[in-house]
Amino acid sequence: MAFLSDRDRQTVQAELAKLAGPVKLIVFSQELGGETCAQTERLLKEVADLSDQVSLEIYNLILDHEKAEQYGVDRVPAIVVEGTRDYGIRFYGLPAGYEFSNLIDAILLAGSGQPQLSETTLQRISGIAQPVHIQVFTTPT
Secondary structure, three states: OOOOOHHHHHHHHHHHOOOOOOEEEEEEEOOOOOHHHHHHHHHHHHHHOOOOOEEEEEEEOOOOHHHHHHHOOOOOOEEEEEOOOEEEEEEEOOOOOHHHHHHHHHHHHHHHOOOOOOHHHHHHHOOOOOOOOOOOOOOOO
C-alpha cells in the first residue's frame, strides 16, 4: 500500500523538479525498531522514486554503527538529508502529517545549498562563534 496518494505524488514530484542539485536521503533503521522503521523506509522509497536527483541509502543502526557514528545518529528511525555536503539536517521518527512538508522543504534546501534567510538574519548568525545544537520536537496533536 502506497503512502502517497496520486495527488500527493504529483505535488511532491512538482516540488522535487525544483531541485538545483542532488540530495541523498540516508535512513537508519532496524528490523526490530518497530513499525515506524518500516513505514519510514517505504515512505522515503516513494519520495526518492519521484526524482532522479534524490537517492536513498538505508542502513541498520547496529550493523552499520560506523556509518551511524559518522552522522551522529543514535536512534531509529533516523533520516539524514544530505546535499553536496552534510548540513546537519536530521529527522527522527516517521515524517508524516505536517512533518512531511518539512521533509520536502529540507530536501529542497539541501539541494540548493543556500539558506533561505534574510540578510538581517544572516548578519546576526554570522557572529555565532561556536556550534549550536537545535532540536525541534513535534507531536501529531
